[in-house]
Amino acid sequence: MKKAFLVLFFTAAGSVLYAQNVATINSNPISSREFLWVYKKNHAGETKLNQKDLAAYLDLYVNFKLKVAEAKSLGLDNEETYKQEIAGYEDALKSQKKVSIDAPEYTYIMNEYREGVLMFNVCEQKIWGKAQEDDAKLKAYYTNNVQNYGGKSFEEVRGQVVGDYQQQLETDWVNSLRAKYKIKINQAELKKLAKQ
Template sequence: MRKTYCIIIFSLTFAGAFAQNVASINGKPVGSKEFMWVYKKNHSGVANAAFKELEDYLNLYLNFKLKVLDAIEMGFDKDTAYLTEIKNYEAALRTRKKISNTKATYSMVLNEYKNAVLMFNISELKVWDKAQNDEDQLRSFYERNKLFYKDGSFEELKGKIINDYQDVLEREWVVALRKKYPVKVYEAELRKLAKL
């Protein structure tokens, strides 16, 4: 009887732990609280959203987190310049009374900044620099997609070509990341957050 009781308690606790997550990446949970904090922050504090809007935003957020995970796997979080930047930001953040008074907000703001810097640094390496600095690849992309660039020559449309090539590189990167790191979305939990 005691063993059954312990299993039931464990099961309820275990289920409850996962019940508050909207997703997981590579087995690591993405909490509802974290997701809604980011959503509200990027939507002028408004949390009233339809399920489809939350689902679309969650996919963007998961892509962001995948890029951060990739940066960590590559050791970007150990880079001296990165560590110095984070240390300086944390010192500046402590001086802001509104944020430093609330431990949870302070932690979320600091974590968001750390992740944003990692995402920026790895995106620069894997997408932006490749599109802007590899002339051969850019010309090859242009040649393969000439039908879309009828309005001008490579030189005349170079800015648009770079932008389009960056989009392709990013999509390919995200597809590769989703294959490398399993992503699970807990739709039932996401539906609980929908207000419309």
């Protein structure tokens, strides 16, 4: 009887926890509250939520979280310069006294900054640096896509080629991350958020 109760309790608790999360990446939850806070922050002025817009934004947010997960797997969160940058930001945030350190918003702001820096650092390594530094690959990309550049020479459209190549690198990388990490979207929770 006791064992059956414990199984039921943990199953119910797991369901409640899952219901409070809009998604998970390798069992790491994306809480509904955090997601909604980020969504509203980036969609100021919108008064009504709809499921289609939330789902589209969640797709982008999952891509962001995948990049953060990859940065952590590479140990970028353990680098001393990263730790110093985060500590400096936290000190500045505390000194402004605009948000209480006990408020959920404080946690969201700090998490957003931590993850934003990690995402920037890993993108620098995986995308931006590669596209800027490898002229041979840039020229090969240009040659393979020359029809997109209106007959202009590589030198004339180098900036556009860099941007397009970066986009291709990012698309390929995100696809590989989506294959590497297990992503679970909680459609019921997304629907519930749209009704708020």
